[in-house]
Amino acid sequence: MHSASLANKVFIQRDYSEGTTCKFQTKFPSELESRIERTLFEDTVKTLNNYYAEAEKIGGQSYLEGCLACATAYLIFLCMETRYEKVLKKIAKYIQEQNEKIYAPRGLLITDPIERGMRVIEISIYEDRGSSGSSSGSSSVSGSTAR
């Protein structure tokens, strides 16, 4: 029976070039080079960025929602699910789907950014201990243990 152990974690940081809107860098980290194709990774990040852009979009509908909320002294936030929350659910489903189809078969796991304060996309790299002998990135793990 194979068992997997956490070998390393890669953190995709935020891209602030367009302001404070939620957007992640699409730069391909070197640790993933041997694990996953660049295009797949970039597709995932770009889709996530699009989802966040949709959640934070300011336009006719969001203004209407905002004015309505103000008129009800914002009590409407207590009863209704906001648009942002709806999109977050979609994002969660998307990430789960990506994990199942693409990342898990390659020994990777994406953590939803909302779990990390929307600061990073954390990608955990697993090492199949049963099959391979060497473990990569053990230095970073020992670095965190040394704290």
Added chain:
Amino acid sequence: MKNCEYQQIDPQALPTPTPTPPPHHGNDSDKKEEPKRPRRKWEVFPGKNRFYCEGRIIVARQSGVLPLTLGLILVTSGLFFIFDCPFLVKHLTSCIPVIGGVLFVFVVITLLQTSFTDPGILPRATPDEAADIEKQIDNTGNTSYRPPPRTKEVLINQQVVKLKYCFTCKMFRPPRTSHCSLCDNCVERFDHHCPWVGNCVGKRNYRFFYTFIVSLSFLTAFIFGCVTTHLALRAQGGKGLVFALQESPGSAVELVICFFSVWSILGLSGFHTYLVASNLTTNEDIKGSWSGKSGEDVTNPYSHKNIFINCCSVLCGPMPPSLIDRRGFLPTDDSAQTGGTDIEVPTLATKSEINVCTQGTKGLLESATLPPLLSTSCPQGKPQTAHTCPDSSPAVNSDPSPELSMGCGARHAASSQGDASPSRHTKACSKKSKRAALHIPNTAFDIPVSPTSPDAASFAPLH
């Protein structure tokens, strides 16, 4: 930073490592079934906040003068309805108590929402994240005192912005984020810490705050006008003002309170309307971040260059979610699984929409359908796996460096005493002096290391 405020979770030291599965029966029966009640995240929240209603309500540690604010509003409005309304309804119109009532309800609701809403607190970095950031920064190796401050420069809309490293939260603060020492949290789009509402004003509750001060200025002006009319009507016919005041003593109290408040509140509303129209925060305005006073050509990179769009994006934009999962459950030590970054919140999906994702990911790991990623837990206590547990609990991050964060707080307090120079608070035009004085510390807080580290190279970009 007293330890009694919260308890650290040390998965290796928990006394009863029972092999029971993570609590799924969760919600209400958790107190009865397990010997150790699974705790929610708000109970171990590292910041200086207090929680009520099982984590639904969040306030700052010191409620400031929130009771005074509420008291003043309730007393003044109460006196208005008791003393002035009957007379004015008889002599003028019955719309007056209706308008007053609507304004009063608006004011109280928005005040409570400002005080009890999470202002946009950023959870602290997980140990892995902090380690990753440390790796990217060149550490000079001086561990005897606090290392020199770290900054990172980013380009936002062609404007160079310096991101500062927060030693307490162990991360580079996103733009417009500031660390509030009173609450000991990094708050997104930090405006100021308002003692009158007893909470920070940040990204998530700025619109509540703005609505509160605008409706309060309307209410104060309305009551002031009504009381003046009331007294004028009573004093008609040669009876005199003293006679009118004797007949309606409550009006005298209201007159005094409203007279002194209306100017400052109107001024504050005006100031914040200016801030909203230019998409600035009080913090940025006080520090003069985008005013170009240093001679450089700086513009506000966040402004949409259009007053209407600025107003709409600040006040009517989408409501961001709370990033601190207050009501989530803490991981139990036994789910000390290998990949368990998300095992931490076992059944949260039923409780909070934010955790829908974790349920799915946990299901993925536990389904064991994928041979290479089997997460059979290794309870032999491998050092790596044991340390993945603290990842999930943000509370643990403050544990490794209690001295450091205590140092933060102590230094902030020290600098706040020293930096009480009034040079900057004149910008906050008609704010009361108490509020202005309390704003000064925030500017000092926002430059956490300038009083402490003397080297001029402290602001040199590292990237």
